[in-house]
Amino acid sequence: MSRLISPVLMLAVFACAPAEAPAPPAPETTGGSAAGDLGPPQGEPIHAVLTHAPEVPPPTGRSAPAKVIVELEVEEKVMPISEGVDYTFWTFGGEVPGSFIRIRQGDTVEFHLQNHPDSKMPHNIDLHAVTGPGGGAASSFTAPGHESQFTFKALNEGLYVYHCATAPVGMHIANGMYGLILVEPPEGLPPVDREYYVMQGDFYTVGKYREKGLQPFDMQKAIEENATYVLFNGSEGALVGDNAITAEVGETVRLYVGNGGPNLVSSFHVIGEIFDKVYYEGGTRFQENVQTTLIPAGGAAMVEFYVEAPGTYILVDHSIFRAFNKGALGMMKVEGDDALDIYSGKEVDSVYLADKVEPSAPIGEATAAAAKGALTKAQQVEAGGILFKGTCSTCHQDSGAGVKGVFPPLAGSDYLMADKARAIGVVINGLNGPVTVNGEEYNSVMPPMSQLNDDEVANILTYVRNSWGNEGDAVSAEEVAKVRATSERPAGAAH
């Protein structure tokens, strides 16, 4: 019940509106680009406040159109895309997604696009908020070390994507060249307690998911729309652990969610929340009580919800392999008093989220050490333990004891310890049919863990062979590679 009352109370307290005042009815039509506050700019020119995700600039707070100056610099830079994995991003403003721009309908925007002298490529910008051929692209083509300027009037309110449109366009977008521009309606958006900026994008690397090192862009995978990563805010860790967005019980949260693509449509969902409102496609109308909203490539939506219960809420693309196997997972941490009438239960299940919950330093350390040829068994055990939790423990259990008659034990397993190469083969190729472990017969199916790379398999098996009383030597990535090259892959398993 409090859920229904408190927004009204908040209005009463903060906006001094009488508690019984009904919300103003939505207009039949806003008039699109033909209506609104479209007079000449007033007052001194204003420099737009730009923010990096997940921050959003404050409301413009203006009641008249102004001349707004936006300065945005393109920078090509190497940044982490995942733990131990680097990528050469092309950015608007130094980060992916590009800086958030916030203006008001009717504003005249003087846009300055700079291309950093260290850039190797020319770039430009196409803002979907612009009315005019190319959305600014033709007027903003900018060579490294140069600046372009063009001016546009923001005729339509809404939440719009901007992106680079320099050939090959797909490649510029795939490298992270997109962001959001919000054109507020003349009266502003209804006030909320928290606003955040989240933008999805798909990425294509030569190496497979989480294969370490600097990974180049893979044009063929991009053409085939075979994404290696699907990410919120440009990297796997951008919205997890200490980087999670936050809120407090009793607050209303608005997310500005964009999708840069280049290829994939997002089925945006927050696990544990229902969107009270979705301004679908970034437009003026809202739908209410929505579970999952579709965000097209090159499109956006505003979603709003009131938070009732504390805990961790998970942002995902509900095309769910993207969330658990390509990185499309973020978090919102809500603090406040328990609301046991609304939800009584345990916190997020750490087994099911596993290594997604916190960026795991030991995995990165093991990778760095391996690259230098200085990987120790202790580092492998530590990294392998984290990976085991996320990959194997659902079946074999955290304790390695398995489940009697269903999942064989790894703790004290004679089958595991007798033959190292065979154990590697079980992990990468799976196992089915009768197998005897410690005198007990199992006849079930273990699917191939083909999502794991050689380093990961080596670390997991080093952990397994040295835990719960097991004692064995380390397993190296080379040994895994050898088994992979010489064993027959089951049908359907990746290489």
Ligand SMILES: [Cu+2]
């Ligand atoms: Cu570009």
